[in-house]
Amino acid sequence: MARSDRLLRLLQTLRTLPSPVTAERLAEETGVSIRTIYRDIEGLRAAGATIDGETGFGYRLVEDMALPPQTFTRTEIEALVLGLGEVRHAGDRELARAAETAFAKITATLPERLQLQAVHAVNRIYKPSPPAEPAVDMPFLRRVCWEEQVLRIVYIDGERQQTEREIWPLSIVYLERALILLARCCERNAFRRFRIDRISEATATGESFRPHRVPLLREFVAQMIAEEEARTAAQ
Structure with a gap:
């Protein structure tokens, strides 16, 4: 795999997984060695990503250089969380997964204060049983x-x-x-x-x-x- 592709995959994994995420987990998710993860974390930092953490503790993506910063009001953030939560519940597996990755990408572009508002949103979707998968793909x-x-x-x-x-x-x-x-x-x-x-x-x-x-x-x-x-x- 080309290094640029590997770095993009690592960046997306950092966006998606709950933080802090260990080097071992990042290596498992991306299919590379732990040593490569250490090198690639430094590569992302050199490219402009702000990544908190260190060996033995875990890493957290604070500021994503690959996505432009965005500003939402608190109510807009609540609407995004609610809407994507509904898609995760009502959609098929592919659509539900897309909602998860979209949420990760959106929150990665927010300032830290707004990231916390997204993670701890007031409005939530809760439905005890997901809809049945249709027979058609x-x-x-x-x-x-x-x-x-x-x-x-x-x-x-x-x-x-x-x-x-x-x-x-x-x-x-x-x-x-x-x-x-x-x-x-x-x-x-x-x-x-x-x-x-x-x-x-x-x-x-x-x-x-x-x-x-x-x-x-x-x-x-x-x-x-x-x-x-x-x-x-x-x-």
Whole structure:
């Protein structure tokens, strides 16, 4: 591994792990020797990172030279902690891990006083049981949305009827009790909402519907808002 890549990996590990973190733990996480950790810590310090600690005690990243300093109000910090905590609970494994690393990167750019406010935030998310993992691979589903790939799905509706459909996946929506895939159904040529827990199979066809996702999603959202306003007016 190139030294620059190794230093970046060590820096990210220092951002992520609870401090102080020992050289032994850093070596285990990064896959190098303890001696290399000692050298690389000095290398990061020479490059501008402020790292407290020493051999036998552990290290703490005080100021991260790789990320620009940021300033948030106390309420903004509380909002970040609360929002990322919700993602850690409601998201799949990849998304939950991304929330953890995002929190580490954000707090690494804060002055020490604001870092303490983030770590000891007043607002917290607590939910005793995480949501069940859907059968469909969520990282794959996000990727086909980003890349605007046509998707073939096997879907089981509320009456247990199984159908196969080709769709244009537009967005994933997190509701209180379900994950919803907003999509354009190719067969019906209409917008549809698919419960992700009812998708038993999903494969990319290799076809693309780029660059239609963003304008179609805007149209779909406008349609949903109009339907909701009509229902409210009818009550």
